Amino acid sequence: MNADNGASPPTENPLYERHQKIYPRQVSGRFATARISAAGTLLGIFYLLPWLSWNGQPAVLFDLPARRFHLFGITLWPQDFLFLAFFLMLAAYSLFFFTAIAGRLWCGYACPQSVWTESFLWIERLIEGNHAQQMKLDESPLDFRKFRLKLTKHALWIGFALYTGFSFVAYFSPARDLAARVLSLQLGGAETFWLLFYGFATYGNAGFLREQVCKYMCPYARFQSAMFDRDTLIVAYDEQRGEPRGARRSDEPPGVRGQGDCINCTLCVQVCPTGIDIRKGLQYECIGCSACIDVCNSVMDRMNTPRGLIRYTTQNAIEGGSVRVLRPRIIVYGLILLLLAGVFSWRLATRVPLALDVLHDRNQLYRETAGQIENVYLLKVMNKDALDHRYTLNAAGIDGLTVKLDQPEISVPAGTLLNLPVSLLADESALSQRSTGVRFELVTADAPAVRVTADARFLGPAP
Amino acid sequence: MKLLAPTRWMPAPQRIGAVLWISFLLATVATGVFFSAIDPLELRYCVSFPEVGRTTAYTVGFLLFWLLTASSALLSVAFVYPAEQPAPDAQDPS
Numbered sequence: 001m002n003a004d005n006g007a008s009p010p011t012e013n014p015l016y017e018r019h020q021k022i023y024p025r026q027v028s029g030r031f032a033t034a035r036i037s038a039a040g041t042l043l044g045i046f047y048l049l050p051w052l053s054w055n056g057q058p059a060v061l062f063d064l065p066a067r068r069f070h071l072f073g074i075t076l077w078p079q080d081f082l083f084l085a086f087f088l089m090l091a092a093y094s095l096f097f098f099t100a101i102a103g104r105l106w107c108g109y110a111c112p113q114s115v116w117t118e119s120f121l122w123i124e125r126l127i128e129g130n131h132a133q134q135m136k137l138d139e140s141p142l143d144f145r146k147f148r149l150k151l152t153k154h155a156l157w158i159g160f161a162l163y164t165g166f167s168f169v170a171y172f173s174p175a176r177d178l179a180a181r182v183l184s185l186q187l188g189g190a191e192t193f194w195l196l197f198y199g200f201a202t203y204g205n206a207g208f209l210r211e212q213v214c215k216y217m218c219p220y221a222r223f224q225s226a227m228f229d230r231d232t233l234i235v236a237y238d239e240q241r242g243e244p245r246g247a248r249r250s251d252e253p254p255g256v257r258g259q260g261d262c263i264n265c266t267l268c269v270q271v272c273p274t275g276i277d278i279r280k281g282l283q284y285e286c287i288g289c290s291a292c293i294d295v296c297n298s299v300m301d302r303m304n305t306p307r308g309l310i311r312y313t314t315q316n317a318i319e320g321g322s323v324r325v326l327r328p329r330i331i332v333y334g335l336i337l338l339l340l341a342g343v344f345s346w347r348l349a350t351r352v353p354l355a356l357d358v359l360h361d362r363n364q365l366y367r368e369t370a371g372q373i374e375n376v377y378l379l380k381v382m383n384k385d386a387l388d389h390r391y392t393l394n395a396a397g398i399d400g401l402t403v404k405l406d407q408p409e410i411s412v413p414a415g416t417l418l419n420l421p422v423s424l425l426a427d428e429s430a431l432s433q434r435s436t437g438v439r440f441e442l443v444t445a446d447a448p449a450v451r452v453t454a455d456a457r458f459l460g461p462a463p
Numbered sequence: 464m465k466l467l468a469p470t471r472w473m474p475a476p477q478r479i480g481a482v483l484w485i486s487f488l489l490a491t492v493a494t495g496v497f498f499s500a501i502d503p504l505e506l507r508y509c510v511s512f513p514e515v516g517r518t519t520a521y522t523v524g525f526l527l528f529w530l531l532t533a534s535s536a537l538l539s540v541a542f543v544y545p546a547e548q549p550a551p552d553a554q555d556p557s
Contacts (some may be wrong), residue, residue, distance in 0.1 A: 064517060064521055067502060078500070081500075189522075190518040190521070193522060194522070209476060212474075212480075217475045217476070217477075217478045217480030219485065
């Protein structure tokens with residue numbers, strides 16, 4: 001930021017300019033195509049995923065009311081919180097890794113803020129015309145035509161934003177059911193709140209705040225410079241080639257007036273969605289969208305000069321140095337990423353779809369019955385599998401320990417939790433202390449053996 | 464909301480972002496961690512907890528977390544200004 005560093009007292013001029021709406025000029029080219037394809041793909045995934053089925057169940061459903069996450073046939077329970085933590089760490093390190101290599105790839109191509117802003121800009125262009133027509137419309141006094149165009153634009157924006165809000169809620173509440181309830185106006189309070197909240201955030205962020213979100217609100221924009229080095233891919237203007245800039249007719253040969261290749265057409269400034277001049281060097285406002293590359297290349301083609309006056313390059317390369325891809329930073333990020341991905345996949349592959357918690361009865365420590373000591377426990381058996389299962393239970397830790405169950409067999413339907421009262425009986429003579437460790441073991445009876453264990457204490461009188 | 468009005472030091476969107484957005488992110492994390500450890504339906508047994516469904520409990524819990532984190536952020540923004548001087552926006556811009 002070129003703001004005051006705090007040493008001098010407040011000056012007469014404000015340190016920032018009042019925000020001016022930016023009207024980015026539309027651009028076409030290789031990177032624009034890539035950006036639009038990426039935005040289309042990501043939006044497609046976002047809007048379609050909640051409707052997708054997997055074995056008769058929603059493929060992706062974060063079922064908060066039931067405290068279960070369904071992901072393509074895998075059911076995650078609150079006990080699987082570790083997976084979420086791992087997933088977030090994976091996402092963070094991927095971001096570090098790709099930022100160190102390729103700069104702000106995320107911002108330009110994949111960030112929801114960029115993607116939705118792109119969509120809102122598209123709607124705006126559809127209704128109000130290109131950037132020049134938009135500017136003219138905004139400057140003109142309010143008449144019927146302006147009112148009609150603005151009304152249409154906002155109606156489309158709000159409709160799109162509300163559908164986005166609906167899709168967001170559909171990740172937490174099955175989409176078909178939710179759609180039926182929206183249409184019959186029977187939406188619950190929490191669902192209504194989140195639909196409107198997410199819709200409003202989309203409308204505000206993509207319609208109005210736009211690049212200000214990147215400049216002022218985005219944490220990543222602030223700390224990404226920590227992941228950059230001189231070999232990171234950036235969008236940069238080749239100053240040695242371009243300067244001194246100046247106008248030139250396209251039939252004149254390049255360099256005829258002792259000028260560089262930049263003809264100062266300012267198109268790179270006009271297409272910039274954050275309103276910066278890339279020729280001033282690397283700036284934190286640059287989201288790496290590469291719109292300036294596309295437009296500059298088209299100008300270079302017309303001026304019969306080689307492409308790439310503005311290009312993806314590195315600081316080292318543009319200063320004539322060599323580029324190192326494999327540097328310590330990349331290797332360290334890469335190794336951490338590999339390790340995390342390995343542990344994550346291994347844990348997911350060897351995940352036991354069964355869990356067991358044991359609670360000792362709180363009312364009575366133990367009971368004496370005919371020379372035997374009885375302890376009562378409450379077992380919580382969680383069948384995390386997609387199939388119903390039967391289980392057998394045994395316990396070990398004391399000689400002659402027996403398990404007493406009220407029901408002959410333990411059967412738990414898919415994805416449910418069973419509260420199972422269990423008694424353990426042991427001879428008083430077998431106990432050598434007041435509290436002995438015992439271990440419950442639960443094994444599936446009907447499928448390839450899956451076993452889990454849980455430890456508990458067996459209490460008795462002082463020997 | 465004088466604190467959120469624009470000053471010559473910081474544009475309003477930046478301050479609103481600093482207060483509301485960052486606290487939103489942290490409230491999301493806090494809600495996730497809290498409710499993956501604690502089932503709101505089980506809270507009902509311990510305290511005079513109102514009988515609400517899980518979805519409502521999550522939403523209210525999230526909003527309370529957000530209130531907490533946003534209050535903290537708002538106070539931080541307020542305390543960034545030196546105490547001896549009037550806040551920059553209180554000065555006459557002349």
